[in-house]
Amino acid sequence: xxxxxxxxxxxxxxxxxxxxxxxxxxxxxxxxxxxxxxxxxxxxxxxxxxxxxxxxxxxxxxxxxxxxxxxxxxxxxxxxxxxxxxxxxxxxxxxxxxxxxxxxxxxxxxxxxxxxxxxxxxxxxxxxxxxxxxxxxxxxxxxxxxxxxxxxxxxxxxxxxxxxxxxxxxxxxxxxxxxxxxxxxxxxxxxxxxxxxxxxxxxxxxxxxxxxxxxxxxxxxxxxxxxxxxxxxxxxxxxxxxxxxxxxxxxxxxxxxxxxxxxxxxxxxxxxxxxxxxxxxxxx
Amino acid sequence: xxxxxxxxxxxxxxxxxxxxxxxxxxxxxxxxxxxxxxxxxxxxxxxxxxxxxxxxx
Numbered sequence: 001x002x003x004x005x006x007x008x009x010x011x012x013x014x015x016x017x018x019x020x021x022x023x024x025x026x027x028x029x030x031x032x033x034x035x036x037x038x039x040x041x042x043x044x045x046x047x048x049x050x051x052x053x054x055x056x057x058x059x060x061x062x063x064x065x066x067x068x069x070x071x072x073x074x075x076x077x078x079x080x081x082x083x084x085x086x087x088x089x090x091x092x093x094x095x096x097x098x099x100x101x102x103x104x105x106x107x108x109x110x111x112x113x114x115x116x117x118x119x120x121x122x123x124x125x126x127x128x129x130x131x132x133x134x135x136x137x138x139x140x141x142x143x144x145x146x147x148x149x150x151x152x153x154x155x156x157x158x159x160x161x162x163x164x165x166x167x168x169x170x171x172x173x174x175x176x177x178x179x180x181x182x183x184x185x186x187x188x189x190x191x192x193x194x195x196x197x198x199x200x201x202x203x204x205x206x207x208x209x210x211x212x213x214x215x216x217x218x219x220x221x222x223x224x225x226x227x228x229x230x231x232x233x234x235x236x237x238x239x240x241x242x243x244x245x246x247x248x249x250x251x252x253x254x255x256x257x258x259x260x261x262x263x264x265x266x267x268x269x270x271x272x273x274x275x276x277x278x279x280x281x282x283x284x
Numbered sequence: 285x286x287x288x289x290x291x292x293x294x295x296x297x298x299x300x301x302x303x304x305x306x307x308x309x310x311x312x313x314x315x316x317x318x319x320x321x322x323x324x325x326x327x328x329x330x331x332x333x334x335x336x337x338x339x340x341x
Contacts, residue, residue: 009319009339010305032307060338135340161337237341254341 001026001279004050004075006066008033008057012260016271017054024275033057038069045073052282053077054274056256060088060133063256078278079234079255086231087255091132091168093231100230102223103249105241107170113153119169120149126172129153133163135254136206142172172201173241173249179203180214180240180248183262183270184228185277189221191268193261211261223248231255235274289327291316298329 003021005028007014018028031047038046046069047053053075057063067081079087087093097104108119120127126144129152134140139156143149149169156164182192197209205211214220220240227238227250237257241249259270287300293316300310306322309332317332 007305007307009307009309011308015303015305030305032305034307058339059336060340062338131337133338136335138335138337138340257341 001052001282002050003028003275003278004031004047004053005029006031006033006047006053006055006057006063006070006077008059008062010056011058011258013258013271014056016260016263017056017275020269020271021275024272024279026275026279033059033062033066036066038066040069043069043073045075046070047073047075050075052278054278055079055084058256060084060135060256064088076282078274078281079236080232083232083234083236084255087236087253089132090130090252091166093253094168096230097227097250097253100226102227102230103246105171105173105243105249105251107168110167110169111165113150113157116153116167116169117146117150119167120146123169123171125149128170128172129156130168130170131156131164132166132168137202137204139164140202142201173243173251175203175241175243177203178209178242179251180220180242181211181257181262182214182216182220182224182238182240183257183259183273184224184233184236184238185273186233186235186280187225188273189216189224190273191262191266191270192216192220193265205258205261211265213266219248223250227253235277287327289320289329291318292329293318293331300327 003026021028055067064084067077110116110119129141131139141152178194178196192214194212194214195203195209197203203209224238237254239251289298291298291312294314308320318329319332321328
């Protein structure tokens with residue numbers, strides 16, 4: 001099978017996908033999304049003859065828009081544009097999870113400084129303020145007091161992109177210096193890691209958190225599948241908090257998940273699982 | 285033979301992995317983050333000013 005891998009800045013993950021595709025007897029073909037000229041008025045097949053496409057662009061907007069075009073051209077893309085959209089906007093992810101009864105941290109959306117402060121008052125401090133679009137913990141801030149929340153929101157309102165003026169304000173969950181990244185591949189939950197950060201409240205591995213193997217308990221498995229179902233399913237990296245009183249809460253769902261640290265510490269072949277999943281979809 | 289290019293920040297030589305790809309981001313010894321651009325087999329490095337606001341997972 002010819003497997004297109006669309007990327008903008010290839011990393012270990014994308015090279016691993018190609019490696020595993022070859023081992024499975026498939027032909028991986030790389031496409032740099034920045035080098036493709038997409039024709040919109042005739043929807044010619046921009047990637048030529050490929051059976052399935054794995055979208056791996058790190059730019060959310062390039063991934064989303066190029067996937068929309070590729071789908072319109074008739075390609076099967078993993079993950080689909082709908083799933084990317086559902087996961088790429090944290091506000092949208094949260095409301096989809098809540099709508100499907102998946103437990104999430106308490107959170108508010110506020111569209112003004114005054115409403116943001118009201119959200120903080122409702123939640124109680126500290127609170128976490130997040131950009132609705134963004135990743136790797138970037139510009140995620142903790143406000144310990146009303147004054148600090150006001151300062152964070154004021155700074156955000158001076159930033160360029162309009163979406164920084166959509167304030168996503170979440171309760172601060174007293175998690176045990178770690179969170180869980182659990183992977184869903186179709187209807188399977190093959191692997192999970194703890195992301196441990198003893199030096200900072202953020203647990204992104206991009207910010208130095210240490211990856212350690214985590215068990216996929218029946219409870220975690222069931223939660224991960226429900227979260228995946230809420231956003232449309234696919235290949236997903238789901239971030240889960242362990243709340244001391246409420247149990248597992250889904251914080252975020254990633255549609256373009258990094259996996260090199262998971263492979264390194266667990267030995268599980270995530271790349272192979274993703275390739276096999278894409279091939280299974282293409283054969284349907 | 286290892287692929288080589290010139291760092292646009294310090295002017296030093298940059299040794300690239302054999303499987304280097306167009307668009308790949310590498311860190312040079314001088315601390316610069318560089319993106320690899322490959323056109324018609326020619327390799328040019330450009331400085332990356334920082335992570336873009338929509339980059340991620």
